[in-house]
Amino acid sequence: MTGDAIRAALVRRLRLTSNISEDDIKEIEALPISVRQFPAEMPVVRDGERATDCCLIADGFCVRSKTIANGKRQILSIHIPGEIPDLMSLFLHVMDHELSTLTPSTLGFISHETLQKLHRRAPNIAEMFWRDTLIDAAMFREWIVNVGQRPAPSRLAHVMIELRERLRIIGRVDGDHFEMPMTQEQIGEALGITAVHANRVIKQLRQEGILEFHRGRVTVLDERKFLELADFDDRYLHQSPTL
Amino acid sequence: MPRFHFDIHENGRFIPDEHGQDFVNVEGARKEAVLTGASIARDAFVAGSAHQVVVDVRKEGSPCMTISITLAVEPA
Numbered sequence: 541m542t543g544d545a546i547r548a549a550l551v552r553r554l555r556l557t558s559n560i561s562e563d564d565i566k567e568i569e570a571l572p573i574s575v576r577q578f579p580a581e582m583p584v585v586r587d588g589e590r591a592t593d594c595c596l597i598a599d600g601f602c603v604r605s606k607t608i609a610n611g612k613r614q615i616l617s618i619h620i621p622g623e624i625p626d627l628m629s630l631f632l633h634v635m636d637h638e639l640s641t642l643t644p645s646t647l648g649f650i651s652h653e654t655l656q657k658l659h660r661r662a663p664n665i666a667e668m669f670w671r672d673t674l675i676d677a678a679m680f681r682e683w684i685v686n687v688g689q690r691p692a693p694s695r696l697a698h699v700m701i702e703l704r705e706r707l708r709i710i711g712r713v714d715g716d717h718f719e720m721p722m723t724q725e726q727i728g729e730a731l732g733i734t735a736v737h738a739n740r741v742i743k744q745l746r747q748e749g750i751l752e753f754h755r756g757r758v759t760v761l762d763e764r765k766f767l768e769l770a771d772f773d774d775r776y777l778h779q780s781p782t783l
Numbered sequence: 784m785p786r787f788h789f790d791i792h793e794n795g796r797f798i799p800d801e802h803g804q805d806f807v808n809v810e811g812a813r814k815e816a817v818l819t820g821a822s823i824a825r826d827a828f829v830a831g832s833a834h835q836v837v838v839d840v841r842k843e844g845s846p847c848m849t850i851s852i853t854l855a856v857e858p859a
Binding site: 691692693724725733734735736737739740743 | 791798815818
């Protein structure tokens with residue numbers, strides 16, 4: 541994948557979620573980006589590492605996570621193409637969590653220096669990125685509520701619908717199907733339950749005719765029940781710039 | 784590392800574990816079984832869908848231990 545294709549993933553998302561101007565798109569299209577391929581389940585930036593670049597996902601799925609002393613890992617968020625999941629490292633230089641790939645991924649690295657210059661030159665882009673990090677925070681709030689208050693089947697449905705609504709923006713929802721390339725163990729880590737409990741929840745949702753999850757792909761069988769179970773209100777995703 | 788499977792019985796409803804996971808020792812598998820049973824029980828007991836959750840642990844396919852969690856509600 542070329543640098544152009546990588547920038548296109550970001551531009552596509554910004555066109556849909558912000559009021560980006562053509563001049564600002566030209567700025568982004570001119571950004572120097574170094575492209576690297578990562579295998580699945582590979583750290584991109586480790587907890588405690590000093591980051592010098594921000595990473596734009598061109599292709600693949602990534603997660604942010606934190607591992608505690610006993611080795612248990614909590615997945616904090618799932619990231620999809622067109623997103624810059626470590627934008628905060630521009631100001632918070634030492635990582636307080638890990639960014640890693642879920643699937644083989646194509647990542648574009650933009651140096652902090654380049655981004656700082658861009659922000660000074662194009663304050664509208666700085667504001668857009670600032671807004672992005674605020675939406676990240678809104679998603680973290682929603683995940684705290686999810687893990688802290690909902691029963692496990694609702695937790696799974698909520699995380700799935702959030703992912704679907706974000707994939708929809710980048711044209712990656714195919715009718716009733718969408719990708720969620722996670723193992724049962726990883727789903728457990730996102731929901732704060734064990735892999736075996738995650739397996740049980742997935743089976744329950746299939747038995748109740750709500751959805752099927754097979755090899756990292758979700759098929760929604762009953763949209764109404766799915767939404768009801770998830771207790772989902774997309775307001776926190778702030779996907780439209782006019783809202 | 785040995786492979787452990789965790790089969791679940793919820794009020795007699797059987798949910799087999801086809802995947803299994805590796806743990807360094809039986810103690811690691813015991814912790815996983817208790818965590819699993821307690822978290823399933825938390826949802827099921829509140830929802831009222833079960834009053835007993837049993838986790839049957841198999842080590843390399845053979846029975847290893849059983850963890851049973853039962854809800855007892857006694858009206859005063």
